[in-house]
Amino acid sequence: MKFLFLSFDGRVYFLFLCLCSFALSYWAQAFLLTDSIYYQSFGEQLSLQRFEALMEQSRKWQWIGYAITPLLYLFKLGLVALCLFTALLFAEYEVRFAQVFKVALIAEAIFLVPAFLRLLWFAEFQPSFSLEEVSQFMPLSMANLFDTATLEKWLIYPLQILNLFELLYIFFLAYGLRSILAKAFSEVLSVVLSGYGLGLLLWVALVIFLNISLL
Amino acid sequence: MKKKIGLYLAIGVVLLVAGLLYFAMQKRQEKQEKAEKIKKMPAFEFYDRDSLRLDFSAIPPKPTVLIYFNSTCDFCQAEAKQLKEAEKALAQANVIMVSTENLQEIRNFGKKYSLDQSPHFYLVKTSEDSFRQIVGSVSVPSLWIYDREGNLVKTYQGETKIEAILKHL
Numbered sequence: 229m230k231f232l233f234l235s236f237d238g239r240v241y242f243l244f245l246c247l248c249s250f251a252l253s254y255w256a257q258a259f260l261l262t263d264s265i266y267y268q269s270f271g272e273q274l275s276l277q278r279f280e281a282l283m284e285q286s287r288k289w290q291w292i293g294y295a296i297t298p299l300l301y302l303f304k305l306g307l308v309a310l311c312l313f314t315a316l317l318f319a320e321y322e323v324r325f326a327q328v329f330k331v332a333l334i335a336e337a338i339f340l341v342p343a344f345l346r347l348l349w350f351a352e353f354q355p356s357f358s359l360e361e362v363s364q365f366m367p368l369s370m371a372n373l374f375d376t377a378t379l380e381k382w383l384i385y386p387l388q389i390l391n392l393f394e395l396l397y398i399f400f401l402a403y404g405l406r407s408i409l410a411k412a413f414s415e416v417l418s419v420v421l422s423g424y425g426l427g428l429l430l431w432v433a434l435v436i437f438l439n440i441s442l443l
Numbered sequence: 444m445k446k447k448i449g450l451y452l453a454i455g456v457v458l459l460v461a462g463l464l465y466f467a468m469q470k471r472q473e474k475q476e477k478a479e480k481i482k483k484m485p486a487f488e489f490y491d492r493d494s495l496r497l498d499f500s501a502i503p504p505k506p507t508v509l510i511y512f513n514s515t516c517d518f519c520q521a522e523a524k525q526l527k528e529a530e531k532a533l534a535q536a537n538v539i540m541v542s543t544e545n546l547q548e549i550r551n552f553g554k555k556y557s558l559d560q561s562p563h564f565y566l567v568k569t570s571e572d573s574f575r576q577i578v579g580s581v582s583v584p585s586l587w588i589y590d591r592e593g594n595l596v597k598t599y600q601g602e603t604k605i606e607a608i609l610k611h612l
Binding site: 272273274275278314315317318319320380382422426427429430433434436437440441442 | 445446448449450452453456457459460463464466467468470471474521525580599601602603604605606607
């Protein structure tokens with residue numbers, strides 16, 4: 229069966245992804261993560277005058293966050309595609325890197341859903357929140373089964389990664405690659421798990437290492 | 444053949460993951476031990492502006508605010524300004540500002556923010572190795588507040604307003 233989305237123009241889709249990400253970031257910055265939320269977190273330690281000066285400075289540099297979004301996407305998609313491509317290569321499948329990259333690009337949209345749900349949650353269901361609660365909340369993840377305030381900080385990220393959307397993403401990648409390779413789904417899924425799965429494992433281990441070393 | 448190489452690569456990644464996690468856990472244990480050690484004010488090796496070892500027993504018995512700084516850091520400069528402005532309120536404590544920079548830079552910093560005139564402010568130098576051995580790697584500025592008996596009361600990472608410091612003295 230032809231994978232419907234593979235017929236999309238990759239550049240247009242990439243632009244759509246970036247625009248959605250900009251919109252979510254703007255929503256978060258403009259309506260949720262207001263100065264008072266930041267002050268709630270930093271006010272105990274910073275004087276109001278210094279807090280305002282630092283917020284002013286951060287607003288001045290806010291555009292950088294938007295500007296590097298496409299680069300970060302390219303970097304992430306490149307890494308995912310590289311992991312998948314390597315696994316496919318060693319499993320002796322004939323595929324081009326550009327095709328794998330496109331599958332990764334299309335599947336990436338899945339992660340817009342938890343980002344949207346996170347904002348929706350705090351906008352509608354938990355209007356009183358702290359900056360820490362926002363950063364530690366990941367919809368439909370293992371992290372929600374624990375009181376993150378009592379967990380060691382390095383444990384939060386791996387628990388956030390264990391979420392339903394990550395699972396959907398893996399299935400989506402397998403589904404996309406199956407349409408290119410015309411192989412059994414279970415066969416492609418095992419390649420995705422060995423390529424992307426190992427890559428993700430390495431990434432999580434690296435984040436844990438850096439979290440413990442630097443924080 | 445390709446599948447065999449792929450298998451070796453996968454084993455390599457798993458070993459790398461195991462290695463990273465092993466070193467992370469070692470680092471975690473090291474940090475926990477250090478955090479435990481600094482609960483009581485350690486015997487730091489600090490040197491004053493004349494390169495003389497700071498004699499803690501000669502310092503009046505008061506709570507201690509230990510501040511780790513670097514003269515080039517913006518937040519440390521902002522902290523220094525606030526400390527100078529609150530000089531009188533902080534007279535109830537010994538404020539020890541320590542840096543791993545050279546003595547001349549520390550002296551210049553003290554002069555620039557007029558911190559070298561206050562009798563309860565001590566601008567001192569330490570070696571990076573000896574300081575790291577005791578507290579580990581920390582950002583600048585970092586603050587540790589000890590009570591009169593040398594028990595750790597509060598730790599702050601980053602610039603800290605005077606009210607927050609005074610609250611724990």
